[in-house]
Amino acid sequence: MSIQKTYEEINEKIRRGEAVVLTAEEVSQMALTASPEEIAEKVDVVTTATFGAMCSSGAIVNFGHANPPIRMEKIRLNGVPAYEGLAAVDTYIGATACDPENPKYGGAHVIQDLVDGKDIELEAWGKGTDCYPRKHIKTIINKETVNEMFLFNPRNAYQNYPVAVNSTSQMKYTYMGNLLPNMRNATYSTSGELSPLLNDPEMKTIGIGTRIFLGGTQGFVVWPGTQFNTSKPKNEHGVPVGNSATLAVMGNLKEMSSEFLQAAYYEKYGVSLFVGIGIPIPVLNADIAKNVSISNEQIETTVCDYGVEGSPALGRVTYAELRSGEIEVQGKKIRTAPVSSLSKARKIAEILKQSILAGEFEISKPVQMFPTNTSLKSLKEQ
Amino acid sequence: MKMQKKRYVLKFPPQSGDQPFSYHLVKDFDIRINILRAEVWPGKTGSLVLELEGTTTNLKNGIAYLKANQVSCEPLNKKITWDNVRCISCGNCTAVCFAGALQMDPEKWELQFDPEKCIVCELCVPACPLNLFKIDFRE
Numbered sequence: 001m002s003i004q005k006t007y008e009e010i011n012e013k014i015r016r017g018e019a020v021v022l023t024a025e026e027v028s029q030m031a032l033t034a035s036p037e038e039i040a041e042k043v044d045v046v047t048t049a050t051f052g053a054m055c056s057s058g059a060i061v062n063f064g065h066a067n068p069p070i071r072m073e074k075i076r077l078n079g080v081p082a083y084e085g086l087a088a089v090d091t092y093i094g095a096t097a098c099d100p101e102n103p104k105y106g107g108a109h110v111i112q113d114l115v116d117g118k119d120i121e122l123e124a125w126g127k128g129t130d131c132y133p134r135k136h137i138k139t140i141i142n143k144e145t146v147n148e149m150f151l152f153n154p155r156n157a158y159q160n161y162p163v164a165v166n167s168t169s170q171m172k173y174t175y176m177g178n179l180l181p182n183m184r185n186a187t188y189s190t191s192g193e194l195s196p197l198l199n200d201p202e203m204k205t206i207g208i209g210t211r212i213f214l215g216g217t218q219g220f221v222v223w224p225g226t227q228f229n230t231s232k233p234k235n236e237h238g239v240p241v242g243n244s245a246t247l248a249v250m251g252n253l254k255e256m257s258s259e260f261l262q263a264a265y266y267e268k269y270g271v272s273l274f275v276g277i278g279i280p281i282p283v284l285n286a287d288i289a290k291n292v293s294i295s296n297e298q299i300e301t302t303v304c305d306y307g308v309e310g311s312p313a314l315g316r317v318t319y320a321e322l323r324s325g326e327i328e329v330q331g332k333k334i335r336t337a338p339v340s341s342l343s344k345a346r347k348i349a350e351i352l353k354q355s356i357l358a359g360e361f362e363i364s365k366p367v368q369m370f371p372t373n374t375s376l377k378s379l380k381e382q
Numbered sequence: 383m384k385m386q387k388k389r390y391v392l393k394f395p396p397q398s399g400d401q402p403f404s405y406h407l408v409k410d411f412d413i414r415i416n417i418l419r420a421e422v423w424p425g426k427t428g429s430l431v432l433e434l435e436g437t438t439t440n441l442k443n444g445i446a447y448l449k450a451n452q453v454s455c456e457p458l459n460k461k462i463t464w465d466n467v468r469c470i471s472c473g474n475c476t477a478v479c480f481a482g483a484l485q486m487d488p489e490k491w492e493l494q495f496d497p498e499k500c501i502v503c504e505l506c507v508p509a510c511p512l513n514l515f516k517i518d519f520r521e
Binding site for chain 2: 053
């Protein structure tokens with residue numbers, strides 16, 4: 001008889017302190033000796049996680065009104081430009097925003113400083129209106145003075161990502177790290193068998209409304225992320241072999257911690273934000289148990305040449321090979337390095353596991369599933 | 383006799399730049415030297431990263447000879463600092479460290495730094511997205 005559990009049954013077990021929770025790495029080990037049916041019977045929730053640089057991130061902040069009030073039509077936070085087209089005192093500070101004069105301190109740093117409770121200089125200008133007469137303000141804000149601040153990241157937690165190499169004779173400076181000439185190194189970014197969307201490749205349990213770990217607190221999946229693409233080729237284990245699905249996520253920035261939200265600057269590229277995301281996957285049946293059992297040997301990704309326009313594909317490797325420290329591409333042995341933190345991802349998966357075991361984190365059934373037939377458009381010049 | 387191998391950063395004052403210190407280290411103290419990096423500008427200060435190999439006594443005497451000639455000589459690991467408290471072990475620095483001094487622990491996936499393998503190429507300094515490496519080579 002095949003097992004079929006409901007979200008509510010699993011939550012009942014969580015409340016009673018009887019739920020069995022494993023991390024995705026632990027369940028991959030278990031799968032060496034247990035069948036999907038046995039795993040579905042024994043395990044209730046599997047925790048997945050990632051901690052990588054996710055450029056498409058940012059925060060919405062409401063400053064409150066000054067007296068006399070101002071309609072902010074140009075906004076700077078510690079000199080970093082923030083979006084001015086959201087009513088009078090709302091803004092969106094994007095992680096990659098920066099003042100070209102000071103490129104090493106950007107929106108991600110402002111977000112981290114806000115999380116850390118540091119003072120931020122707010123300077124804003126307006127033209128002056130009948131209801132908002134003020135034309136200029138320069139003051140100090142921090143997480144205590146603002147009304148709301150919440151993270152809203154349009155594209156996070158990519159389902160798989162290419163390996164980057166550089167075949168040219170010049171160093172290439174990228175968001176995948178500094179790529180040495182003549183393919184002297186290869187960098188990779190996902191947490192492999194621990195990565196959220198690689199454990200639920202068809203997104204049978206992850207959708208709009210899924211409660212997640214985000215930046216140190218509880219957040220939510222709010223939408224399919226931008227560039228959400230379900231039409232990438234899959235390998236025989238059902239895993240897309242390149243970057244495909246993504247998540248838009250939100251959470252209360254006031255409750256987050258810079259341990260799981262870290263600003264970064266990449267040489268000759270720019271600013272980005274390391275975001276910690278953990279997603280619990282309920283093991284509802286043997287199909288889902290099989291998906292969460294996936295191992296680094298079974299997850300493949302595409303090696304792309306970031307030195308050449310269009311980043312052409314050069315081959316395919318597994319995460320087991322990437323983690324071994326060396327891959328072979330077109331007959332050439334290349335040293336590998338990660339660019340996202342597996343040790344932090346493991347910490348997040350463990351924290352999420354412990355909070356589910358403690359009954360502090362319940363799983364949520366998506367209020368709507370993601371589309372299953374999307375593809376990606378490129379920008380045409382007309 | 384037990385041989386020792388260790389890496390040092392040497393700094394020359396402007397007046398010492400024209401003296402053959404490495405010759406004396408070899409000839410007078412029987413020290414094998416391997417020059418890993420050199421920046422010597424006549425009339426200005428100079429810096430050298432050397433791997434010195436010799437008996438404990440010879441190394442001690444050779445370093446004392448350098449210091450007597452106003453050349454500072456400090457173990458390399460004291461010249462490189464890495465803020466391991468803030469480090470998130472992302473691995474970006476290991477991508478550029480072809481000397482193998484910066485590597486990920488294959489079990490815990492935390493960053494390991496072995497200063498004895500460092501050749502002071504300084505590629506890790508800009509490669510770290512959190513700017514956590516400081517290398518005191520020149521000043």
